Amino acid sequence: MTIQISRLATAPADHLAALGIPDHRDYGDSTAGETIAEDIRLAELVAYAFDRTSTYRQLVGVYEALRVRRMAGEACGAAEVDEIVASSRHKAEPLQPEDTVHGHAILDKAELYLADGGFELHRGGTILENGASHGKYLHGFSANFDRVIAIDFCLRFLVLAKKLCQEAGLENVDLICASVERLPIASASIDFVHSNNVIEHVTNKAAMISEAHRVLAEEGTLFLLSPNHFSAYREPHFGLPFWGFIPERLRRAYADGAIKAVTGFGAEDVTLVSLGQLKRLVAPAFGAVPIRFIPRGLRSTVVSGRIRGSIVRALNSPLGGLTDLLINRLLLGIMPYHVAVCRKPRARPEA
Structure with missing residues (x-):
């Protein structure tokens, strides 16, 4: 119903x-x-x-x-x-660059990830923002695609996204409240699916990926960014490094304790996947796909941080090849997040 x-x-x-x-x-x-x-x-x-x-x-x-x-x-x-x-605490401050830059930046980054896999990013057509939240990517997506469909399971987030679209004058964005496990979208109608820090909040992750594959047109792309369960870096929801290495009983006690009162997230709300789990999740629909941390050609990042900035500088130094080998191969399993670039192939003609 x-x-x-x-x-x-x-x-x-x-x-x-x-x-x-x-x-x-x-x-x-x-x-x-x-x-x-x-x-x-x-x-x-x-x-x-x-x-x-x-x-x-x-x-x-x-x-x-x-x-x-x-x-x-x-x-x-x-x-x-x-x-x-x-209340005077909530002033009518206009949109700032940090409200509109992320969509442009992630598409530039997606172009590099695709290039690493031997593909190109085709702008235009229809993009699905699969887990839109407040809509921080919508400005960039609206400028680069003919149509944007923004899905989120939380209706309150889409109300906020509606305000952003109204203020920015984004007229090619459709906001829909739905489950990413059961998309109300026609098959083979989407050219690019973007899913960024969403999979860890989804119960049936296999269904999410299967649905993304279903709605993609031939040669369409799923760009899937997944925070890593076994990251050596600080976990993005609960703030502790080496999260996946902490015994589950202690993780649950911490996540469901005082931290939940601050973040709103508990142990049941966030289930990160490891590199191996991500490979197994995408394989049934897309086969073996390239999974990386940071693409070799990246020159700068919107999200600041000393570690990420140092890695980007190293990638663009004479030691770039060695850095790439370390972060995208040898140590990929403990990097903060993984990006899977999943391409839907053209259907083979019937014999």
Whole structure:
């Protein structure tokens, strides 16, 4: 049974329905951390704030304040939204470069990953943002593709993405609330699928990859970035290095303790995959695919950091070949994340 958000009777629900974001989730879909009903309730409040805020950044500030209140068990309703909006802490700051640069940067990076595999990135056509969150990649995708379809399981995130699209004037973006395990998209209709730091939040990871393969057109590409379970670097959700080497009992105690009250993530909400697991996940649909950490030709990164910056400089030094061998082959299993570039081949003609 598909959820009909327009049936909700409260005033915030009317604001949510007016935004026109279709909701294809089913109560049988797997969820992590919270129920669909809880997500809808928070999405209603963010939608209520939509026209009461002037900019994307202001709306994000209101959402974060609501999230903190909810996690603290405090009242969250229309009156609280009005109070938060009126607060001088949430100013109508316009979009900043960090809100729009990521999509452009990831496509430039994808071009290098594809080149390492002997392929080219064909801009234009239709791109699927498979796990859109707040929409930080949408500006770059909108500028480089004819159509952008942005999917996310959290309706509240898509309300925020809607505000970004409105402020940036992105008219070729369709926002859809759905499960990446069950995409409401026609087969062979997508030219490029981008999935960045999403797979660790998905229950049925094999279904996610199978669905990406189904919707891809021939010679289409899945760009899949997966945080590494056995990374020697700091885990992105819980902040500890060597996360996968810590005994599971201790990981769960840490993730489900005080850290969950801060991040909103618990042990059940994040299941990272290792290099070997990633290879096995993509193989049934795409076969053996190139998996790397950082492509050889990368000159700079949007995300700053001394370690990543040092690696990029080393890749572009006379020792670039040795650095590439270390990070993309010998030590790939303990790098912070892995990028799988999966190409859907052209169908063989029938004999």
